[in-house]
Amino acid sequence: MNDQHHAKPKLVIFDTTLRDGEQSPGAAMTAAEKMEIALELERLGVDVIEAGFPASSPGDLAAVKAIAGRVKDSAVCGLARASDGDVDKAIEAVRDAARPRVHTFIASSPLHMAKKLRLPPEEVLERAKAAVKRARDGVADVEFSPEDAGRSEPDFLCRIIEAAIGAGATTINIPDTVGYRLPEEFAALVRDMMERVPNADKAVFSVHCHDDLGMAVANSLAAVQAGARQVECTINGIGERAGNAALEELVMAVKTRGEAFPCRVEVDATRILALSRLVAATTGMAVQRNKAVVGVNAFAHESGIHQDGVLKDRSTYEIMRAEDVGWDSNSLPLGKLSGRSAVRQRLAALGHELDDGAMDRFFALFKERADSKRFIYDEDLHALRTELG
Template structure:
C-alpha cells in the first residue's frame, strides 16, 4: 500500500488520551501500552509532550529504546525551547516525528496567545523551519482549526508546507464542527493550498457533540489520509475519535469508503482492556466494538434471529475485533428459544414440556436477578436454585481506628451457622476477608463497583464484583457476582456470596437424569 491507499493511524492515547482526567500513566505503564499499540499496527504513536514534564521525557526515551517499527512522535508548542526539548527527547528514536502546533482561531489568538494574524503566521512558519532543521519528519497542527477563518487557515497551512512540514493536521479541537462542514473544509484546503497534494492531511476530532468518529470519516471523504485517535476514545473533556470505532467503520463499510487501515483489528478488544487496567477507567457496557454489550443479545426477538442467522442482528464478527463470540444473555427479555438453546449447549436433552417447566422457573428467577448464567441454569435443572448455599444471617462492620473490622454470621450449605471476623484496610476489605474465612473460598478481587438502582426513596444500592478464583494450582476462573440492598455494604456481601455460591454449584455432582 502507498500512503494514499491506506489511512494512517496516529494514536495519541499516550498524549491527548492521558490528558483525560484520571488517566495519567507512569513512564513504565506507557511502555506497556506502546507495546500493545505497536502490535495493534498503528502507524504513528504520540508518546507525550516532553516540554510539559520530566515524566513525558522519560517515557519518550524508554519507548524509543524498545519500539522501533512505528513512527514515534512528540508534541511541541511553536516555541524554540519547546521544539529543542522535544528534539532531544526524540534522540535515539528509529522513526522520529516532531509534531508542533499553534492556535489559529480568532478566540485563541485574542484570548490565549494575544497575537495578531501576522504574528501567528510568522511564528508558525519560523517554527516549522526550526523543527525541520532538527528532525526530518515534521507534522504541523492548527489548534482550533475548524473555528479559524478559512482564508487564514489556508495561509498558515501554505506557510507550513513551504517550511517543510510533511503532515498537516487540522484539528476540530472543541468537537464543534459537523461532518458536512468537515468534508468540505478538507476538500477545499487540499484543492487550493499550494503544495497540499504533496503532503498528508490529518484529522484530529474531539467528541464534545458525539461526532468525533463521524467527523473523522467525513475528513477521510474529503481527502484526509491520517486520523488521530485514541483507544476507547479517551482524551480531553468528552474524548477523541475512538480508534476501534474508526477502524471497524472503514472495515465493515469498505465497499463505501474503499480504503482501510493497517490495524490488526483482532487486537482491538485486548488493547482496550489493557488500557482500562492501566488507567482504571472502565469502558461503558454499551460502548461500540469494545463494550461488554457490543455483541450481547438479551431480547427474545433478537436471540431468535441470531439463532437462525447471525447476520440478522450483527454486522461484524466478534472474533474480528477480539471477542471470543457473541453472547446470548439470558434475562427477563429472553425467550424460550434462547433458554432451550443454552440448555442444549450445556448437554441437556429436553422434551418440550420439560423446557416449558424450566422456562417458567427461569422467568420467575429473572424477577429476582438481572442476568441468569450457566450456573443458575444448572441449579434450575437440579431444582436447587433456592436450596442450600451460603446465606448471610448477620454482619457488623466497624471503621474506627487505623483498621476496619468485620464480623459475619452465615448459614452454611449444610444448615449450620458459621461466624468469623477479620480486619482490613477498609470496611469492604475487612468484610471480604471475614467472608473468605467463613466460607473457605478465596477470591482475588479484579473489579468492584457500587451504584444506585432506582430513584428516590425506592432506590437501592447494587454492588458488582469481578473476581478470580483458583480452582486448582495453576488453574483459575473469572466470575462476576452482584448483590442488591438498601445498605451498600450488605449489597457487597451479597455480591461476594453470589460468587461463592456459583463456585459451590460448580463443585456439586452434575445431574444425569435429563442429560444426553
Template sequence: MDKNQIIIFDTTLRDGEQSPGASMSLEEKVQIAKAFQDLGVDVMEAGFPAASQGDFEAVSEISKILTKTIPCGLARSLKNDLDKCYESLKHSKHFRIHTFIATSDLHMKHKLQKTREEVLDLIKFSVEYAKKFTPDVEWSPEDATRTDSDFLCKTVELAIKSGATTINIPDTVGYATPSDYERIIKDLYNRVPSIDKVVVSTHTHNDLGLAVANALAGVAAGARQVECTINGIGERAGNAALEEVVMAIKTRNDLMPYTTNINTKKISPCSKLLSSTIGFPVQYNKAIVGKNAFAHESGIHQDGMLKNKNTYEIMTPESVGVSKSSLVMGKHSGRHAFKEKLIVLGYPNFDESKIDEAFKKFKDLADKKKHVFDDDIAALVDDELMNDKNVIKLVSLDVFAGTKGQKAVLELDVYGTISKTEQSGDGPVDSIFKGIKELFPHEAHLQLYQVHAVTEGTDAQATVSVRIEEKGKISVGQAADTDTLVASAKAYINALNKLIIKRKRTAPNEEFSTAI
C-alpha cells in the same frame, strides 16, 4: 503511499493521558507502547516532552523501543519545546515532530494575545526549525474548525512552504459537524497550493458525540491520516476512538474503500490493557470494545442469532479479539482449561510461574460463586499481575460494622515487616483506609472511590477503583474480590504501590494544558 491507505496516528499517550485522572507511569507507558506497536499503529504520539521531566523520559524510552511504529512528540512553536522534542526522540532512526499554534481569532486574542502576523512568523519559525531535526514534520492549526477560512488556508500554505509534510486539522473543542468538517478539508484541497503533496490529517474531539463521524467525513474529503485514541479517551469528552474508526472502515468497505495497518484482532486486548492501567472502566455499551457489544438478551435477537449470526451482528467478535468461547469455568475446571482461558482472554504470555497461584485463587473464587465469568477471571489475573511489584501487601483484614460503630483490624506487610493496627472511622471503608495510613504513613489525598460489580448477583465480584494524589502525582488502583471491603483495601494498597514507583521520578516543573 497507496492513496487509499489510512495512516493511524495514535495519541493515547499524549492527548489521552490529558484526561483527568488518566496519568500513567513510565513503566505503564512503555508497556502500552509495545502493545500498540503490536496492534499496528503507524505513528505514536508518545507525549509532550517539554511538559515535564516525566513526559520527556517517557518519550525518550518509547523512542528507543519502537522499531515499526514512528515515535512522535508534541511541541508548541517555541525553540525550547522543539529542542526538547528532538532530544527525547533522537534515539529513533525515524521520528516525527508535531508542532502547533492556535489560529482562531478567539484563541489568538484571548490565549496567545498575538496578532495574525505574529502567528504567521511563529508558524514559519517552528516548522523550519523542526525541519532541521527531521524530515518528518507535522503542523497543526489549533482550533482550526473555528478559524477564519481565508486565514486557515494562508497558515496551511505557509506551513507547507516551510517544510511540513503532514497537515493536521484539529477540531479542538468538538465544535464541527460532519458536513462542516468535510467542507473545511475540501476547501483546503481546492485553495491551498501543493496540499496534494502532503498528508492531510484529522484530529477530532467528541464534545458533541461526533468525533468518529467527523474523522470519517475528513477521510471522505481526502484526509489520509486519522489521529485517535484507544477507547476514545482524551480531554473532556475524548477523541475519535481508534477501534470505531478502524472497524467502520473495515465493516463498510463498500462505502469507504480504504485500508489500515491495524491488526483488528488485537483491539480488544489493547482496550482492556488501557482500561486496567488507568482505572477507567469501559462503558458496557461502548461500540466495538464494550462488554455488551456482542451480547444478546432479547428473545427475538437470540432466535435470529441462532439461525444466522448476520441477522444481528455486522462484524464477528473474533475480528476484534473477543472470543465467542462457550467454555464455562467453574470449580471442576482443570489447570489446562484455566491456562487456555487466559489465552482466550488476552493473556497469552502470562508468566508460567504465576499460573499456579492464579489458578488457586480461581479455585477459591469458584467455591464462593455459582458462576465464574470471563470478567471475574480477568479481574483476578489483573490483580495477580501486580503482586510481584508490591512493597505493601495485605496480610489480613477483619471488619466490624453496624449500628454500634465500625472498626477495622488490619495487618500489612510493608517492605517485609508485618504490622497490625485497629482503627475506627465513619464507616467500614473509612476505618480500613485509616488503618492503612497508620501502618504506611503518607500524604496522599483520596480523589475517587468507586465500586461496581464485575458480574451480576449477590455473590458478584466487586471491582473497586481508587484514585489518590500526592504533590501533583496521581495514582490509580484497582482490585476485585467477592468481599467489597477486601477489594477496597486492596485497591487502596494497589494505588499506594503505584505511587511509591512514581515518587522516584522528578515532579513536573510546570503544568501544561494542550488540547489540539
C-alpha cells in the same frame, strides 16, 4: 476484492493515547506504563505513536526518549508548541527513533489568538513557519496543527497551512479541538483546504477530532471521505474533556464498510480488545458496557428476537465478528427478554436435554423467575431444572 482493497491508499492511524489520552483528568501514566502501552500499540500496527509532550516535564521527555529507543515498526512522535524550546525538546526526545516525527502546533482561531495567545495573526503565522522550519532541521517528518481549526477563518487557515508546508511540514493536521463541527461541515472544511492551498499536494492531510458533541468519530470518517489520509485517535476514545475519536471505532468502521471509503486500514484488529482493557486498567477509566466494539455488551444479545436470529445466522444482528476484535465469541445472556430457543440451547450445553412438553414447563418457570432477576446464570438454570423435577 482483495486486489481492490490493496489498490486503495493506506489510511495512517496516528494514536495519541499516550499524549492526549493521558490528559484525561486522573489518567496520568508512569514511564513503565507508557512503555507497555506503546509496545502494544506497535504490535497492533498503528502507523504513528504520539508518545508524549517532551517539554511538559522531565519525566515525559525521558518517557518519550525511552519509547523512541524501543519502538521500531511505528513512527514515534513528540508534541511541541511553536516555540524554540519546545521544538528542541521534541527533537531530542524522538531523535533515536527508527522513524522520528515532531508535531508542532499553534492556535489559529480568532478567539484563541486574541484571548489565549494575545498575538496578532501575522505573528502567529511567523511563529508557525519558524517552528516548522526548526523542527525540519532536526527530523525529516514534521506535522503541523493549526489549533482550533474548526473555528478558524478559512482564509487565514489557508495561509497558515500554505506557510507550514512551505517551511517543510509533511503532514497537516486539521483539529476540531473543541468538537464543534458537524460531519458535513468538517468534511467541507478539509476538502476546502485541500483544494484551496496551492501546495496541498506536498503534504498528507490529517484530522484530530474531539467528542464534545459526540461526533468525533463521525467527523473523522467524514473527513476521510473528503480526502484526509491520517486520523488521530485514542484507545477507548480517552482524552481531554469528552475525549477523542476512538481508534477501535474508526478502524472497524473502515474495515466493516470498506466500500464507503477511498482508503484501507492495516492494523491487527484482533488485538484491539486486549489493548482496550490494558488502557482501561492503566488509567482507571472504565469502558462503558454499551461502548462500540470493546464494551461488554457490544456482541451480547438478550432480546429473544435477537437471540433467535443470531442462533440461526449471526449476520442477522452482527455486522462484524466478535472474534475479529479479540473477543472469544459473542454472547447470549439470559434474562427476562430471552427467548425459548436461547434458553433451550443453553440448557443443552449444560447437559439438560428436554422434550417439548418439559421445555414448555421449564420455560414458563424461567419467565416467572426472570422477571425478578437482572440475569439468569447457569446455576439458576440448574436450580430451575431440579425444581421442575
